[in-house]
């Protein structure tokens with residue numbers, strides 16, 4: 001396939017959300033973040049892909065544990081992605097010989113990126129993360145011209161240099177109106193085995209930078225040697241030790257990004273949008289919100305087939321396997337797992353959660369893609385999402 005061919009009109013149409021992961025410079029943990037977010041999203045029940053477009057130093061195949069060559073799709077000039085840890089992925093390392101030196105100049109970068117976008121048949125995804133080459137953001141802007149980008153996640157470290165570079169990149173995206181989902185501050189502090197943390201590079205830089213350039217702060221990821229070991233062993237920490245501090249931090253940042261996606265992305269304004277007060281008797285029934293890969297799986301315990309208002313403060317969900325769960329407003333509100341409600345590293349409840357009024361109600365409940373619900377609560381809380389998997393596992397559940 002030549003880079004000069006016009007793009008196929010149906011490029012990535014079976015991918016619901018496309019999110020670029022960007023950093024101003026290399027070595028800040030952009031690929032590590034992309035790989036861990038992908039694993040965390042998969043664990044939340046999403047169908048996730050990860051395209052390694054960091055063509056200067058493709059590392060995703062290594063981090064996910066297989067540099068195997070992809071299979072061709074019969075009759076087409078496309079390949080199937082590889083799959084590990086519930087993540088479909090493809091890296092240049094899977095299609096180029098490993099000992100070939102990879103030195104690319106500007107136009108070649110764009111050409112290679114185009115080919116990577118065209119070559120993979122993802123088979124229907126809720127979300128595709130694209131691990132971009134580090135730099136000023138040109139590659140992200142180029143990507144945005146080829147596909148409808150849902151947003152960009154910017155990764156940085158607390159060091160001043162990387163923060164000022166980050167600022168420039170963010171300004172470039174702003175000019176071209178690519179939605180920035182937020183900033184992740186990686187290697188933010190050292191966590192020792194005793195549970196104590198030490199902010200080696202100073203504290204709060206990422207949050208302050210995000211605020212000063214007017215983008216959301218998604219979270220801090222600690223420096224943790226197990227992150228390196230897990231990446232080198234081919235099983236990202238979110239899969240290897242999902243209950244550890246680093247994995248929790250990645251998951252929390254991922255959640256924050258999904259909440260932003262619900263506002264900006266293509267999944268926003270989902271299939272249903274309950275108005276709790278006004279449409280008290282309304283219910284939603286039928287296909288789960290916009291599955292990209294066809295009909296919902298028959299009998300799937302993690303797929304809702306019906307969502308309705310049982311009473312003034314109870315939400316009912318019927319699931320694909322015939323089971324039903326009931327979720328009371330206060331119980332659901334206080335089960336909110338987002339970083340404004342629970343500490344992103346320890347998962348202990350924050351004071352804001354302890355003061356939730358007993359008569360809290362959802363004002364609206366909207367679907368996010370085909371994987372989550374996002375209530376807007378009467379106490380002003382807006383950023384929490386509950387994945388279908390979490391709801392099925394009992395978030396806010398009461399006995400009928």
Ligand code: ADP
Nearest residue numbers: 026027028029030031032187222223224227228
């Ligand atoms: P980039 O994609 O920005 O070039 P990588 O994801 O390849 O960076 O990470 C660079 C190095 O830093 C890798 O060895 C990786 O394991 C390590 N690393 C990334 N994040 C962390 C972290 N939170 N704690 C410790 N090491 C990390």
